[in-house]
Amino acid sequence: MKLMLTVCLASVLLYTAESLRCYQCTNESCSNSTSVLCPLTSTVCRTITSVRLSNTIASVTVGKNCSSPLSCITPNNVETEWSVNRGFKKEAHTQICCTTDNCNLGTLAVMSNSTEMLELGCISSNLCGIPLILEAVLSENAVVTCGAPWTVSVSGLLLTFALTACKVLV
The missing domain is CATH 2.10.60.10 (CD59)
Incomplete structure (x- = not known):
């Protein structure tokens, strides 16, 4: 025993x-x-x-x-x-x-990731509608959206309201 x-x-x-x-x-x-x-x-x-x-x-x-x-x-x-x-x-x-021994031997494929880049900025309104100038300044395949997006406009409106309300209350 x-x-x-x-x-x-x-x-x-x-x-x-x-x-x-x-x-x-x-x-x-x-x-x-x-x-x-x-x-x-x-x-x-x-x-x-x-x-x-x-x-x-x-x-x-x-x-x-x-x-x-x-x-x-x-x-x-x-x-x-x-x-x-x-x-x-x-x-x-x-x-x-x-979760098994050496199960991570293989290498995974690269996820497709386009080379498109989003750039935000300002351009004067008289140049915004002229495609030839935009291609010369930016690049050949540039896509430009003129005018502020709606969400930015709303955010600006809310910020103005908040600052005004803060000034009135203080």
């Missing part, structure tokens, strides 16, 4: 939890990746391909690593795409998270 108890106790003390193994990139293009043993807090493998466009310069980065389910923000084993357009910059991401 003592022998069985000793063997059980020894096996419990010597038992180590098996951690997940994931591929991890060694550079931004992920041309080299190695399989690493993840910390116990990282229970998913993650692969993400990101495209960032700024001033018509596109950069692509690929990331593979151990991750926590909270930082994954997407369902496991579902390839998910999302993008952000800030006007002067665009970002597009494709991500997948998975």
